[in-house]
Amino acid sequence: MHEPLKFEHIKPRLLGHWGTTPGLNFIYVHFNRLIKKHDLNVIYVTGPGHGGPGLVANTYLEGTYSELYPNISQTKEGLKKLFKQFSFPGGIPSHVAPETPGSIHEGGELGYSIAHAYGAAFDNPDLLVCCVVGDGEAETGPLAASWHSNKFLNPARDGAVLSILHLNGYKIANPTILSRLSDAELTQLFTGYGYKPYFVEGHEPETMHQLMAHTLDTVIEEIHAIQNDARAGQSAGLPVWPMIILRTPKGWTGPKVVDGKPVEDTWRAHQVPVTNFVSHPDHVKILEEWLKGYSPEELFDGNGKLIPELAELAPSGERRMGANPHANGGLLLKDLVMPDFREYAVRVTKPGTETAEATRVLGNLLRDVGGGTNLPGKQRIAPQPRQSQPQGHYPRNRKVRGVSQGEVRAHTRIPLVQAR
Numbered sequence: 001m002h003e004p005l006k007f008e009h010i011k012p013r014l015l016g017h018w019g020t021t022p023g024l025n026f027i028y029v030h031f032n033r034l035i036k037k038h039d040l041n042v043i044y045v046t047g048p049g050h051g052g053p054g055l056v057a058n059t060y061l062e063g064t065y066s067e068l069y070p071n072i073s074q075t076k077e078g079l080k081k082l083f084k085q086f087s088f089p090g091g092i093p094s095h096v097a098p099e100t101p102g103s104i105h106e107g108g109e110l111g112y113s114i115a116h117a118y119g120a121a122f123d124n125p126d127l128l129v130c131c132v133v134g135d136g137e138a139e140t141g142p143l144a145a146s147w148h149s150n151k152f153l154n155p156a157r158d159g160a161v162l163s164i165l166h167l168n169g170y171k172i173a174n175p176t177i178l179s180r181l182s183d184a185e186l187t188q189l190f191t192g193y194g195y196k197p198y199f200v201e202g203h204e205p206e207t208m209h210q211l212m213a214h215t216l217d218t219v220i221e222e223i224h225a226i227q228n229d230a231r232a233g234q235s236a237g238l239p240v241w242p243m244i245i246l247r248t249p250k251g252w253t254g255p256k257v258v259d260g261k262p263v264e265d266t267w268r269a270h271q272v273p274v275t276n277f278v279s280h281p282d283h284v285k286i287l288e289e290w291l292k293g294y295s296p297e298e299l300f301d302g303n304g305k306l307i308p309e310l311a312e313l314a315p316s317g318e319r320r321m322g323a324n325p326h327a328n329g330g331l332l333l334k335d336l337v338m339p340d341f342r343e344y345a346v347r348v349t350k351p352g353t354e355t356a357e358a359t360r361v362l363g364n365l366l367r368d369v370g371g372g373t374n375l376p377g378k379q380r381i382a383p384q385p386r387q388s389q390p391q392g393h394y395p396r397n398r399k400v401r402g403v404s405q406g407e408v409r410a411h412t413r414i415p416l417v418q419a420r
């Protein structure tokens with residue numbers, strides 16, 4: 001922003017999802033603070049993965065992006081390439097794609113953030129997963145069902161998931177159902193799911209920052225208390241995990257009004273809040289004022305590098321969410337040892353003479369996946385009751401909350417609620 005913004009500075013085809021991005025940024029920087037304060041091991045799952053620029057920007061600002069992609073350097077030139085490559089031929093996708101540092105969840109097809117977040121936390125006792133759930137995403141079947149994943153999480157041996165419902169009110173062109181619920185109704189709903197909801201609501205940035213920081217401090221203490229009690233063998237029954245309901249305007253801090261129509265806090269903020277620069281040259285001014293509103297000259301030095309006082313706010317090394325080894329493919333992966341499936345084939349010497357059940361045969365194969373039955377982290381989640389769909393012989397070797405689940409359930413994640 002060293003010179004007045006001109007039409008030729010703007011890409012001819014504008015794409016992206018601005019509406020969700022301010023909330024994703026807000027959560028990211030607050031987690032940076034939390035990670036530093038408590039030396040936490042955190043990954044960030046972005047349910048509204050269409051807000052890719054938020055994650056790209058934050059991993060750029062924390063330094064991970066330039067380490068992985070040295071051509072996108074922390075300079076004016078690097079910034080220019082960063083902006084240009086977004087949703088551009090040969091560039092990067094608008095979603096939190098696999099190449100986005102720290103991403104295990106693309107978010108393009110809405111609905112799976114909570115399932116992926118819990119999957120990451122299982123058997124990972126030191127990991128905290130920050131899981132942002134879009135209020136539109138929350139209307140999908142998979143997401144609506146997966147709030148119940150908390151029943152499968154064992155605080156003694158698993159990590160934790162902090163779900164943050166990103167209640168910005170709209171899903172493309174419509175209001176969301178959850179945004180039409182009062183706080184009292186939301187509290188009842190999520191209490192019923194087994195959570196303790198904390199509300200962070202408002203639009204004044206200063207007040208919201210204080211509220212979010214305070215809420216995260218409270219919530220992390222609760223999570224640690226649940227884990228410490230369980231790990232000391234001092235808890236019984238299902239814990240009530242905290243969650244956050246973040247109610248902010250969609251397109252927060254973006255253009256308030258364009259062509260006489262409200263944009264911030266409406267569905268119009270979902271994608272590109274100001275466009276049509278050819279037919280509306282006055283829109284260039286709106287865009288310029290919006291960008292200047294963040295005072296970039298106070299945030300970056302003359303060479304385009306984030307000033308040290310701000311850069312120091314992010315954690316360092318592998319504590320950066322973009323650099324966490326749990327979220328960067330290959331760093332913690334182990335090859336899955338697969339038995340030869342041919343050895344499990346049902347021998348049919350003469351047609352019509354053998355009796356066999358497919359699921360039982362499959363179960364025998366699954367038993368041997370990984371080269372042994374006691375492989376840590378080997379988990380199955382099955383929708384079918386295993387009594388009616390027997391899957392071979394899993395040995396009795398696993399206890400859930402001190403209660404042996406026996407041969408039928410061993411090695412399958414069963415809801416802890418059954419173990420009470």
Ligand SMILES: Cc1ncc(C[n+]2csc(CCOP(=O)(O)OP(=O)(O)O)c2C)c(N)n1
Binds near residue numbers: 050138172
């Ligand atoms: C299963 C599925 N249905 C529809 C869409 C199309 N879609 C993309 S973004 C979006 C709105 C998402 O709303 P929300 O989760 O609240 O995110 P935000 O409002 O923060 O952008 C929809 C419906 C999709 N990506 N996936």
